[in-house]
Amino acid sequence: MNSQADRTLHALKSQREGRLELDQRALDAAREQLGDGAVTPAYGPWRDDIVRLLNDALATELVCVLRYKRHHFTAHGLAAPRIAEEFLVHANEEAAHADRLAARIVQLGGEPDFAPDRLSARSHADYDESPDLKGMLRANLVAERIAVEGYRQMVRLVGDKDPTTRRLLEDILRDEEEHADELADLLFD
Ligand SMILES: [Fe+2]
């Protein structure tokens, strides 16, 4: 066997023996701290950071619900019925996002923060009281684009530290991209 083939074989072997082995100590540790439920001792030092990120996303979703509700009920003009309906659909989808984030925060042993006086300070996107349809559409598009950017960054930050949270964030990101796309169509078509 030549040395190149030897090295390749050795690399494959160490991959099999080293990198793809389960961590037995972490498996054993999962027998302890049963009160933590889904969070095992090897979860890593990221729990507080991830809960904080999720809580800020929760605040953003709740502010988005309020903004879309305001717009749904105050939209008027020729194109208003269709657009007002779209605002309501988005409001309900943002509320569903908020629910999923809150449930995950609790699963991670955290406290979901619904305190009204802290919401706008922690939200990434703004509340809006634009009086006209164009202003509403623009404010919502800006908020959705901020949400898209926020979730994309969170997906990267969470990475493989917590695959379940990452999948949740990816799901929500896909919805926010659809929202932004729909609003851009309404605003510019
Ligand atoms: Fe959302």
Ligand SMILES: [Fe+2]
């Ligand atoms: Fe959205």
